[in-house]
Amino acid sequence: MESRIIMKRRFALTESTKEWLITAIRLVCMFLFLYTAYAKLVDHDRFLKGLSGVHLISGLAVFISWFVPLIEILTFILLLIPYTAKSGLYLFLAMMVVFTGYISGVLLWAKTIPCHCGGVIENLSWTQHLWFNLAFIGLAIIALRLHKSNNQ
Amino acid sequence: MKNFKQIALGLVVGAMAIGFSSFTTAKKFASVTYYQLSQDNYTKLTSPSGNCDPLQSKPHACTITYATDPGVASFTYSARPSGGSESATKEIWEQ
Numbered sequence: 001m002e003s004r005i006i007m008k009r010r011f012a013l014t015e016s017t018k019e020w021l022i023t024a025i026r027l028v029c030m031f032l033f034l035y036t037a038y039a040k041l042v043d044h045d046r047f048l049k050g051l052s053g054v055h056l057i058s059g060l061a062v063f064i065s066w067f068v069p070l071i072e073i074l075t076f077i078l079l080l081i082p083y084t085a086k087s088g089l090y091l092f093l094a095m096m097v098v099f100t101g102y103i104s105g106v107l108l109w110a111k112t113i114p115c116h117c118g119g120v121i122e123n124l125s126w127t128q129h130l131w132f133n134l135a136f137i138g139l140a141i142i143a144l145r146l147h148k149s150n151n152q
Numbered sequence: 153m154k155n156f157k158q159i160a161l162g163l164v165v166g167a168m169a170i171g172f173s174s175f176t177t178a179k180k181f182a183s184v185t186y187y188q189l190s191q192d193n194y195t196k197l198t199s200p201s202g203n204c205d206p207l208q209s210k211p212h213a214c215t216i217t218y219a220t221d222p223g224v225a226s227f228t229y230s231a232r233p234s235g236g237s238e239s240a241t242k243e244i245w246e247q
Contacts, residue, residue: 023158023161026162027161027162027165030162030166030169031165031166031168031169032169034165034169034170034173035169035170035173036173038169038170038174039173039176042173042174076166079162080159080163080166081159082155
């Protein structure tokens with residue numbers, strides 16, 4: 001019994017390590033969203049054209065083409081301010097889940113698959129893209145769990 | 153002070169994100185893209201209309217992009233200038 005307790009303590013992260021990990025994950029998420037938001041806004045015509053090519057969402061293409069980068073910038077701002085970082089992580093997680101759902105939907109139902117993700121991420125294959133998104137979902141979940149355990 | 157440091161670090165990361173993003177976007181703008189208009193004909197267009205069918209065009213790519221302009225208006229796949237970056241067959245370029 002005693003040895004079990006010792007083992008648990010050995011693998012427990014210190015408060016400062018947890019804080020460092022949360023900050024690192026926040027910064028990575030911030031980089032990703034601002035990077036892609038900027039690419040979508042600078043090359044907006046191409047992004048809009050790509051969205052219009054997907055039958056499932058073509059009716060909402062104009063709205064989505066502005067809404068997605070703006071929400072990404074809002075997420076960046078929320079993640080930037082330490083006081084709102086937790087809300088930012090929740091919004092980031094929600095957005096990534098929606099993006100992953102969209103990719104899965106496009107892979108399953110769309111006849112043709114255009115890519116309009118922004119920046120170098122466009123070079124990923126769709127399976128790689130799916131894993132990429134899942135990795136970021138995992139990171140956001142880890143950060144939120146660490147946040148929770150840090151506050152306890 | 154700790155919060156101030158975190159915000160400063162976040163702003164540095166934001167600046168880096170915009171920097172990298174504009175770098176990749178600028179590269180894309182400077183490049184020249186040839187679109188497949190028929191089974192074996194690629195034409196340089198700025199505003200393409202039509203559709204590249206990835207199933208019919210196999211094994212050819214829908215678009216071929218060059219970092220610098222090869223200086224020809226069109227070419228066939230077999231006589232394409234070297235150094236081009238071919239799109240994956242998944243891609244459509246217009247509906």
